[in-house]
Amino acid sequence: xxxxxxxxxxxxxxxxxxxxxxxxxxxxxxxDAKGELFEYKIPVLPDDYTTEIVKSHGxxxxxxxxxxxxxxxxxxxxxxFYVKKSAxxxxxxxxxxxxxxxxxxxxxxxxxxVYEKVK
Numbered sequence: 594x595x596x597x598x599x600x601x602x603x604x605x606x607x608x609x610x611x612x613x614x615x616x617x618x619x620x621x622x623x624x625d626a627k628g629e630l631f632e633y634k635i636p637v638l639p640d641d642y643t644t645e646i647v648k649s650h651g652x653x654x655x656x657x658x659x660x661x662x663x664x665x666x667x668x669x670x671x672x673x674f675y676v677k678k679s680a681x682x683x684x685x686x687x688x689x690x691x692x693x694x695x696x697x698x699x700x701x702x703x704x705x706x707v708y709e710k711v712k
Contacts, residue, residue, distance in 0.1 A: 594674035609637040
């Protein structure tokens with residue numbers, strides 16, 4: 594998936610699922626509706642695609658940063674691409690999807706250094 598094609602793919606995905614979302618205007622799909630669909634099982638996928646959540650971060654006790662990463666896989670050509678949907682979190686209201694965005698991401702392995710107490 595090319596970065597410039599992500600917007601169209603996601604809009605098509607949301608429009609396929611409009612019966613499962615509160616969409617009043619197809620030119621504007623609210624971030625709340627997008628986020629809630631993205632967070633749960635997506636009922637209708639474009640032909641040839643499967644999807645799963647591969648990473649989630651945030652929620653109670655983890656600050657105000659919240660995001661999900663979904664892997665989309667094309668069955669016919671076995672290509673994967675990953676989409677990160679970010680949001681913010683409040684213990685009072687839960688997830689605020691309207692402050693997030695969708696970004697094409699890729700998995701990258703990193704080595705980190707941590708400092709632990711000497712025994």
